[in-house]
Amino acid sequence: MSTPDPRTSSDPLAAEPPAGGPTGGPAVEPLPLLRTRAVDVIRDGRHLLRGIDLAIHPGEHWALLGPNGAGKSTLLALLGAVSHPTRGEVDVLGRRLGRVDIRELRAHLGHVNPRHPLRSPLTVREVVLTGVTNTIEPDLHRKPSPEELDRAEQLIDTLGMAASAESAWTTLSQGERGRALIARALMPSPRLLLLDEPATGLDLTARELLLDSLDLLRHQHPELASVLVTHHLEELPESTTHALLLRGGETVAAGPVDAVMTTGLVSATFGHPIRITRHEGRWTARAAARRTPEA
Numbered sequence: 059m060s061t062p063d064p065r066t067s068s069d070p071l072a073a074e075p076p077a078g079g080p081t082g083g084p085a086v087e088p089l090p091l092l093r094t095r096a097v098d099v100i101r102d103g104r105h106l107l108r109g110i111d112l113a114i115h116p117g118e119h120w121a122l123l124g125p126n127g128a129g130k131s132t133l134l135a136l137l138g139a140v141s142h143p144t145r146g147e148v149d150v151l152g153r154r155l156g157r158v159d160i161r162e163l164r165a166h167l168g169h170v171n172p173r174h175p176l177r178s179p180l181t182v183r184e185v186v187l188t189g190v191t192n193t194i195e196p197d198l199h200r201k202p203s204p205e206e207l208d209r210a211e212q213l214i215d216t217l218g219m220a221a222s223a224e225s226a227w228t229t230l231s232q233g234e235r236g237r238a239l240i241a242r243a244l245m246p247s248p249r250l251l252l253l254d255e256p257a258t259g260l261d262l263t264a265r266e267l268l269l270d271s272l273d274l275l276r277h278q279h280p281e282l283a284s285v286l287v288t289h290h291l292e293e294l295p296e297s298t299t300h301a302l303l304l305r306g307g308e309t310v311a312a313g314p315v316d317a318v319m320t321t322g323l324v325s326a327t328f329g330h331p332i333r334i335t336r337h338e339g340r341w342t343a344r345a346a347a348r349r350t351p352e353a
């Protein structure tokens with residue numbers, strides 16, 4: 059099979075987006091990196107997802123929000139080519155799930171699993187370098203190239219881990235591990251980064267460092283797209299562009315973040331009156347007062 063020319067190909071697996079605009083002919087709407095159409099997931103006779111339609115383009119940063127059991131992890135598993143839909147279509151990087159080797163697809167996705175099963179005392183740098191081979195332990199038969207070492211250093215710096223590059227994994231805090239895992243997931247230059255509740259269990263400083271790092275990363279890599287799953291609006295980086303609200307396996311709303319993250323739609327999603335405010339780019343959610351306390 060011949061390799062498509064990344065300068066002319068519209069293949070989202072290609073390293074660069076197709077040319078367009080003033081120097082490359084008429085601007086073309088980039089192909090979505092992820093697309094789902096009328097997706098249902100049924101397991102053990104239960105509808106876990108129903109009628110999910112979604113398109114995620116380069117440069118978009120989606121929040122996937124919903125209460126416990128809404129189907130967020132089930133949807134992320136489809137987007138990460140980890141599982142297949144029961145009905146409907148899922149295109150990941152232009153490839154239809156069910157028609158391609160999903161292991162090949164996964165190599166182009168940065169999937170951050172907060173339950174990374176590493177037990178040995180590798181350093182942060184060594185853990186980040188395992189992203190090249192997407193293995194838990196280093197491949198002892200393979201020496202990292204100077205370019206890979208440089209990239210690891212840059213990512214460690216972007217994720218705010220330069221001072222801990224030599225620290226052993228086993229001694230890291232949960233927040234430090236989270237940031238190291240994002241750097242690891244970015245080693246193969248994925249077009250898409252999937253983050254499953256990256257801020258869960260972090261203290262305030264660790265959460266803010268993580269969110270700052272994500273903002274910086276998105277600024278430095280404008281073509282990257284991402285999907286971040288959370289229950290908490292406070293855990294969303296300022297650079298979030300879009301949101302999908304899920305309840306009971308169905309979409310409540312999906313689209314640009316300011317149109318979706320509203321008091322009415324978030325309240326409907328969580329089944330509770332919740333007041334949303336956005337201040338200096340970040341969101342807060344508070345239960346709306348249902349009655350005035352008696353004097």
Ligand SMILES: Nc1ncnc2c1ncn2[C@@H]1O[C@H](COP(=O)(O)OP(=O)(O)OP(=O)(O)O)[C@@H](O)[C@H]1O
Pocket residue numbers: 101102104106124125126127128129130131132133289
């Ligand atoms: N293999 C399965 N068979 C049957 N039910 C399942 C299966 N996997 C998940 N579920 C159920 O599907 C529903 C959605 O689960 P999912 O983990 O996707 O939700 P979630 O939004 O990620 O929840 P949480 O916020 O609690 O992590 C849950 O009720 C869960 O119990």
